[in-house]
Amino acid sequence: MNDGKASRPSEPTPVSHSHLDAERSHIRYSVFDELIEGVQVIDYEWRYLYLNPAAIKHGKLDAVSYSGRKISDLYPGICDTEVFDHMATCMKGRKPHTMVNRFSYPNGENAWFELRMNPVPDGILVFSVDITARVEAIEQARQAKEDLATTLDCMVVSVFSCDIKGHVTRINPAAELLTNRPSDQAIGIPLNKLVRFIVGEDEVVDPLERVLRNGGQKWMASRAEVENADGVSLAVACSAAPIRYADNSIRGVVISVRDMSEERRLSELLKQADRLSSIGRLAGGVAHDFNNLLTVIQGYSELLLAKKLPAEHEECVEQINQASIRASALTRQLLAFSRKQVLSPKVVDLNLVVENFSKLVQRLIGEDIHFSTKLKPDLGTVWFDPNQLEQVIMNLVVNARDAMPQGGRLTIETANVELSSEYAAMHPGSMTGPHVMLAVTDTGCGISHEIQSRVFEPFFTTKIAGSGTGLGLATVYGIVKQSGGNIWLYSEPNKGTTIKVYIPWHEQDQRQILIEEPKHVIPDNVNATILLVEDEESVRTLVSRVLRSAGYHVFDFDNADDAVKLFTNHHSPVHMLLTDVVLPCSSGRSLADQLIALDPDLMVVFMSGYTDDAIVRHGILDEGTRFIEKPITPRALLEKIRGFLKPKSNASNLSMDIR
Numbered sequence: 092m093n094d095g096k097a098s099r100p101s102e103p104t105p106v107s108h109s110h111l112d113a114e115r116s117h118i119r120y121s122v123f124d125e126l127i128e129g130v131q132v133i134d135y136e137w138r139y140l141y142l143n144p145a146a147i148k149h150g151k152l153d154a155v156s157y158s159g160r161k162i163s164d165l166y167p168g169i170c171d172t173e174v175f176d177h178m179a180t181c182m183k184g185r186k187p188h189t190m191v192n193r194f195s196y197p198n199g200e201n202a203w204f205e206l207r208m209n210p211v212p213d214g215i216l217v218f219s220v221d222i223t224a225r226v227e228a229i230e231q232a233r234q235a236k237e238d239l240a241t242t243l244d245c246m247v248v249s250v251f252s253c254d255i256k257g258h259v260t261r262i263n264p265a266a267e268l269l270t271n272r273p274s275d276q277a278i279g280i281p282l283n284k285l286v287r288f289i290v291g292e293d294e295v296v297d298p299l300e301r302v303l304r305n306g307g308q309k310w311m312a313s314r315a316e317v318e319n320a321d322g323v324s325l326a327v328a329c330s331a332a333p334i335r336y337a338d339n340s341i342r343g344v345v346i347s348v349r350d351m352s353e354e355r356r357l358s359e360l361l362k363q364a365d366r367l368s369s370i371g372r373l374a375g376g377v378a379h380d381f382n383n384l385l386t387v388i389q390g391y392s393e394l395l396l397a398k399k400l401p402a403e404h405e406e407c408v409e410q411i412n413q414a415s416i417r418a419s420a421l422t423r424q425l426l427a428f429s430r431k432q433v434l435s436p437k438v439v440d441l442n443l444v445v446e447n448f449s450k451l452v453q454r455l456i457g458e459d460i461h462f463s464t465k466l467k468p469d470l471g472t473v474w475f476d477p478n479q480l481e482q483v484i485m486n487l488v489v490n491a492r493d494a495m496p497q498g499g500r501l502t503i504e505t506a507n508v509e510l511s512s513e514y515a516a517m518h519p520g521s522m523t524g525p526h527v528m529l530a531v532t533d534t535g536c537g538i539s540h541e542i543q544s545r546v547f548e549p550f551f552t553t554k555i556a557g558s559g560t561g562l563g564l565a566t567v568y569g570i571v572k573q574s575g576g577n578i579w580l581y582s583e584p585n586k587g588t589t590i591k592v593y594i595p596w597h598e599q600d601q602r603q604i605l606i607e608e609p610k611h612v613i614p615d616n617v618n619a620t621i622l623l624v625e626d627e628e629s630v631r632t633l634v635s636r637v638l639r640s641a642g643y644h645v646f647d648f649d650n651a652d653d654a655v656k657l658f659t660n661h662h663s664p665v666h667m668l669l670t671d672v673v674l675p676c677s678s679g680r681s682l683a684d685q686l687i688a689l690d691p692d693l694m695v696v697f698m699s700g701y702t703d704d705a706i707v708r709h710g711i712l713d714e715g716t717r718f719i720e721k722p723i724t725p726r727a728l729l730e731k732i733r734g735f736l737k738p739k740s741n742a743s744n745l746s747m748d749i750r
Contacts, residue, residue, distance in 0.1 A: 129204070129219035132211065135182065137161050140213055149204065149219055151196060174206065181208040182215050191222070203227075249348040252334065253282045255341065257299050269348065270319045282346075288329060289316040298331035298346045307333045307341055317348055326352045353517075383627045385722035388415040390633040393724050415722070436574065438597060439475045441505055441527055442466045448484050449503070455488055459498030467506045471527050474597035479570045486563040487531040487590055494535025494588060504530040510593065521577050525596040532589040538582040546580060567592075619736050620663065623647040624654045624670040624682060625698070630721075634669070634698075637725040638732070651677040651685075658686050665693065667736065669719075672699035696735055698723075 120141040123130040129146030133139060139157045142150070147157070152165065162169055169175050174192045181188040188208040195201050203226040207218040243250050249266035253259050262270070262277050270277060270285050277285055288296045290312045301310040311330040318324040327348050334343040392412035400408065445464060452462050484503070491501050506528045515521040538546060547568040571578045571592050582588035621638055625631035626649045635647045646661075648654045651674050658665060668686055670679040683695040698719040719731050 129217075129221075131217040131219070132213055132215075133162065133178065133182075133217065134214040137163065139165075146219060149194075149202070149221060177206070178208055178215055178217065181210060185210040191226075247350075249350075251282060251286075251346045251348070252343060253299060253346070254343040255299075257282050257297070259285060260343065266348070269317065269325070269350075271321055271323070272319075285320060286348075287318045288312070289318065289324075290314075298329070299344045302331050302333050302344050303341065307335075309333075314351075325350055326355050382721040383630050385415050385418055387629045387633055388412075389722055389724050390637065393726065394637075436474050436476045438472050439477055439480060440470065440472055441475075441480070441529060441594070442470050444477065444480050445484065445503055445505060445529075448481055451485075452488055452501075452503075455485070456492045456501060460492060460495055461498075461500045463500070463502050465502060465504040467504075469507070470505055471507050471525060471596040473527050473594040475574050475594060476570075479574070483567050483570055483592065484529070484531070486567045487592075490563050490590075491531055491533035491535065491588070494533050494537075499534035499587075500532075502530075502532045504528075504532065506530075507596075508593065518577065518579060520572075521593070522575075522595060526576075526593040527596060529592040529594070530589055532587065534587040537584040537586050537588055538580070539584050543580060543582060547578075564590075618642070618644070619666040620644040620646070621667045621669055621732075622654055622658060622665050622686075624649070624651060624668070624674065624679070626650065626671060626673075626675050630671075633725075634728065637728055641729050641732075643732070650675055651682040654682060655685055658689065665690070667694045667696060667732075669696045669698060669732075672697055694735060696732075 120130070120132055120143075123141075123143045126143060127145055129149040130141070130143040131139065131146050132141040138159055138161050142152065142157055150157075150165070157165060174190065174194075177188045177190050180186075187210070188206075190206050190208075192204050192206050193201060194204055202221060202223045205220045205222050209216045209218075243263040246263060247265055249269045250261075250263045251259060251266055252261045259277050259280050259282055262272075262274055267273055267277070272285065282299070283297060288298060290296050296312070296315075298310060302308070309330060309332045311328075313328045315327050315329050316324050317327050317329070328351050329346060329348045331344050331346045333341045334345055336342050389412060392408050392415065395408045396405065396412065445466060449462075449464060456462060488501065488503075495501070508526050508528045510521055510523050510526055512523050515523050547564050567590075568578055571594070574594065576592055576594040578590065578592050580588065580590050621643050623631065623635055623638070623645055625634060625647070628649065631647050631649060635645050638645045646654075646657055646665075648657070654668075654670075668683060670682055672679045674682065679697050679699075683693075683697075686693055687695065694717070696717040696719060699721060717735055719728065723731070
């Protein structure tokens with residue numbers, strides 16, 4: 092042969108075969124025609140003497156093209172292959188050979204054959220079995236095994252597998268972290284020595300036992316704990332499923348463990364927010380009703396005190412009045428918690444507020460507590476009611492003071508912070524972006540984890556009876572939330588507490604708005620005509636009496652329709668509409684809009700003990716809105732009304748900044 096490899100076998104001496112010899116060989120070997128195995132007979136000159144139909148199919152040959160032709164003619168380059176070396180060794184050594192061959196067709200396709208070579212007088216006899224499907228199946232299984240191993244290694248879920256005796260056979264990297272054991276130290280150890288599964292009331296569960304007990308059914312526990320050998324426990328969800336032999340018998344279990352700590356923490360935070368929201372709605376409704384009652388109690392007690400009363404009667408009325416004032420303070424705190432109070436926000440420099448308030452702090456906390464501040468220069472400005480901001484600081488300072496009865500350190504800190512999306516996801520209700528942080532830190536007794544979720548609830552307190560109302564932190568919570576901020580508490584028992592308030596940065600807006608004052612000329616303030624609309628009879632009677640006693644002309648109604656009829660048919664001017672925010676089948680805003688359409692110069696004053704989006708947006712008054720908050724005393728009511736009606740000395744158009 093010209094390829095150099097065909098002459099390798101030197102014994103026996105090659106014998107030349109004619110075409111007739113090939114035909115005779117074909118007849119001799121035709122017994123193999125019906126075999127499903129491929130059969131090839133190759134002579135000493137590397138010519139094909141015989142191929143059965145299966146071999147022709149394996150080689151994708153023409154049935155008449157092979158006779159008497161060399162294999163190198165049909166398959167160029169075969170002489171440089173391993174299969175040719177095996178055939179040459181078999182031909183020379185006259186001993187059988189077996190091998191698996193990857194065969195490449197001229198068109199680029201590949202197939203796998205199991206070859207058995209046997210020496211025969213004419214040369215060698217080669218049997219071939221197409222094992223491509225089997226090899227590909229094995230390769231797919233191997234690849235799937237590798238893919239599974241890679242998947243397990245990348246999973247954040249911890250995965251354990253163990254045999255029927257409960258010994259660990261495999262753990263993934265996440266399970267290594269959970270158990271604090273590398274894989275080589277964990278394999279072979281009983282699973283219950285590596286981790287314990289606790290479900291329900293401290294019940295230790297064996298996942299393998301649960302699977303076997305349930306007849307091989309999958310076992311799951313959505314709320315459980317795992318504890319590793321070092322005593323570290325974790326809130327998890329876990330499941331176990333059987334690993335089976337081919338005959339369906341169980342040879343072990345695979346257990347997956349998912350860390351649920353963060354999900355449960357967020358769930359508790361959401362539950363806490365929902366609970367506070369529900370309490371807030373209840374508190375706001377109660378405060379609304381109480382404010383109407385307190386308006387009447389305070390009003391009539393003040394009217395009585397203005398008269399000459401016997402000393403013993405005057406003392407009783409004074410006690411009633413003082414009690415109503417204290418009750419008013421409580422309702423204001425409830426409104427603050429429920430985010431229903433009226434705010435008057437401005438652009439505020441938090442550092443200046445803290446510096447001004449710091450002068451009062453030492454008197455509040457006493458000499459046993461060391462006070463210091465850490466104020467960030469170039470602090471961003473915020474949009475906040477300054478009075479409410481001082482209330483927030485005072486309540487936090489008082490709360491910190493009460494946590495340090497034996498003295499300690501109190502620190503107020505400010506900083507510019509950027510809240511990321513990750514932070515917002517971990518703290519429900521937070522907004523991303525630049526914020527100003529106010530932090531108040533104490534070194535007091537701290538707060539246990541069991542009650543931290545309740546500290547912002549109204550009337551919840553750990554102080555002894557009579558030492559607090561339980562509304563301090565609730566008030567702070569409501570003020571901060573209503574102002575668009577967020578508040579978070581960080582505390583450890585006996586290690587102190589830090590309460591952080593995050594308020595969004597405020598970009599100052601230099602837009603201006605013109606507020607037109609009424610054009611009515613009121614010759615004498617007390618001669619003004621006031622249209623009073625209030626559906627609560629006791630409040631309406633009191634307010635009407637107070638206004639009339641001061642010399643005002645008052646028309647009072649309990650509904651909007653009657654007020655509109657009077658206004659439409661009244662020929663002399665009405666200078667002021669004094670209306671409650673919430674009216675039967677209507678609202679104060681709707682009534683005001685109707686009357687202003689008839690007289691654009693009408694002065695409108697809203698009165699309520701409960702904010703409403705018709706008057707305020709999230710508790711913040713629309714620019715230019717006149718508002719009287721209940722409860723209000725007769726003296727304060729008259730001061731407000733006189734202030735609204737007092738003639739302005741400046742021009743009728745007043746330019747005001749909206750910040």
